[in-house]
Amino acid sequence: xxxxxxxxxxxxxxxxxxxxxxxxxxxxxxxxxxxxxxxxxxxxxxxxxxxxxxxxxxxxxxxxxxxxxxxxxxxxxxxxxxxxxxxxxxxxxxxxxxxxxxxxxxxxxxxxxxxxxxxxxxxxxxxxxxxxxxxxxxxxxxxxxxxxxxxxxxxxxxxxxxxxxxxxxxxxxxxxxxxxxxxxxxxxxxxxxxxxxxxxxxxxxxxxxxxxxxxxxxxxxxxxxxxxxxxxxxxxxxxxxxxxxxxxxxxxxxxxxxxxxxxxxxxxxxxxxxxxxxxxxxxxxxxxxxxxxxxxxxxxxxxxxxxxxxxxxxx
Numbered sequence: 001x002x003x004x005x006x007x008x009x010x011x012x013x014x015x016x017x018x019x020x021x022x023x024x025x026x027x028x029x030x031x032x033x034x035x036x037x038x039x040x041x042x043x044x045x046x047x048x049x050x051x052x053x054x055x056x057x058x059x060x061x062x063x064x065x066x067x068x069x070x071x072x073x074x075x076x077x078x079x080x081x082x083x084x085x086x087x088x089x090x091x092x093x094x095x096x097x098x099x100x101x102x103x104x105x106x107x108x109x110x111x112x113x114x115x116x117x118x119x120x121x122x123x124x125x126x127x128x129x130x131x132x133x134x135x136x137x138x139x140x141x142x143x144x145x146x147x148x149x150x151x152x153x154x155x156x157x158x159x160x161x162x163x164x165x166x167x168x169x170x171x172x173x174x175x176x177x178x179x180x181x182x183x184x185x186x187x188x189x190x191x192x193x194x195x196x197x198x199x200x201x202x203x204x205x206x207x208x209x210x211x212x213x214x215x216x217x218x219x220x221x222x223x224x225x226x227x228x229x230x231x232x233x234x235x236x237x238x239x240x241x242x243x244x245x246x247x248x249x250x251x252x253x254x255x256x257x258x259x260x261x262x263x264x265x266x267x268x269x270x271x272x273x274x275x276x277x278x279x280x281x282x283x284x285x286x287x288x289x290x291x292x293x294x295x296x297x298x299x300x301x302x303x304x305x306x307x308x309x310x311x312x313x314x315x
Contacts, residue, residue, distance in 0.1 A: 058140055058225070060109045062162060063311055064099040066177075066234055068092070073176045074183050076255050077293035083252035084293045090172050091261045097169055097177045098310035100225035100236050101244065102154065105139035107146075110154050113161075119145035121305035123221050124284075140224040142242045142308045148276045148300035151245045151309040158311070168247040169312035171277045171295070172263045178238040178280065178292040180231030186291045188231035188238045193287035202228050202240030203283050204290055221305070222283055239290035242308035243278040243298075250275040250297035273299060282306035 058064070072091045077084045111118055118135050121144060134141055151168055158166045169177065180188050187193065189201055203223040219227070226236045248254075248265025265277070275297040281289035284306040289296065298307070 058100065058103050058105060060105050062158070063102060063106060065096040065313055066099050067094060067096055068173070068177050068233060070094040073179060075172060075175050075293070077291065080291065080293060083295050084255070086255060088255060089260060090263060092172060092176055093262060094315055095173055096313040096315065097173065097235065098312070099234065101142035101242055101308050101310045103139060103225055104135045104141050104143050107143035107154065108135050110157055114157060116153070119143060119303070121145035121303060123305045141222050142225055142237070144222060144242055144305045144308050145303045146245070146308050147303045148245050155311055165314040166311050167314065168245055168309065170264050171246045171248040171279065173312055174244065174246050174279050175292055177233060177235055178231070180233040180235065182232065188292060189229070193290070200240070200287065202237065202290055204240040204281055204285055204287055205283055219283065238280060240281050241283060243282045243296070243306055244280045245307070245309040246277040246279055248277045250277045276300050278307060
């Protein structure tokens with residue numbers, strides 16, 4: 001430490017210069033730390049789109065649709081559970097499917113027109129926040145807290161409003177769309193769940209209620225639709241973000257006897273408790289559920305903050 005007296009002008013000048021340098025260095029370090037904090041606080045995957053996604057306007061009535069061409073594809077997986085076996089060829093006629101999951105803005109239009117209550121679910125067992133505010137404040141996020149009956153009612157209402165044939169996708173249609181033309185790959189982009197930086201390529205997290213794990217992709221709960229790169233068909237969020245209802249009744253043995261052309265799932269017994277297929281994984285599930293072939297089910301009346309849907313349409 002430099003000792004100076006009031007009469008020592010040269011050491012005083014030197015000390016002043018040192019203080020100036022220390023001040024400048026401190027400012028530079030503070031700026032660097034601030035930038036680093038911003039980077040990690042909004043840690044969006046390198047596969048993600050620009051962070052302005054929420055400002056993108058999506059149609060309030062008719063969802064944007066993508067035509068999936070007619071033709072065969074390989075459905076299922078031999079690497080997952082018995083329910084995904086065997087890998088088998090399926091031929092589908094051409095159909096349309098939503099470019100994005102149905103958004104809050106689109107479902108709000110339906111609720112306002114029909115008097116249906118707004119969806120409202122707690123995000124987690126430990127959270128007092130609900131999805132109700134998202135319906136108004138986050139229009140470009142996927143709607144959640146949707147059961148199978150809600151999704152079917154929305155498709156029926158949209159069909160009546162537009163004179164088009166909106167519906168839920170069959171399980172086979174959903175899987176073909178998710179694969180985007182990539183045969184035999186685990187995910188819509190390939191075989192790796194993570195990007196080169198070790199971050200998820202879609203919005204998913206952990207089965208445990210673990211905020212740090214869930215924020216690894218940049219989002220604690222849902223992400224605005226289209227926040228991550230699309231597959232080769234131009235479809236967004238076919239993996240992660242929210243589970244998506246399909247039209248089919250769930251049967252773990254269905255692949256062993258399903259028809260090769262346009263399989264529509266097992267015959268429904270018109271039982272309200274019949275299990276229905278959900279696909280794609282969500283913000284609250286691990287990457288294993290995001291695999292294109294992964295099958296899961298839920299009862300049609302169940303609602304979760306991790307479940308939404310996208311629409312399909314018959315040409």
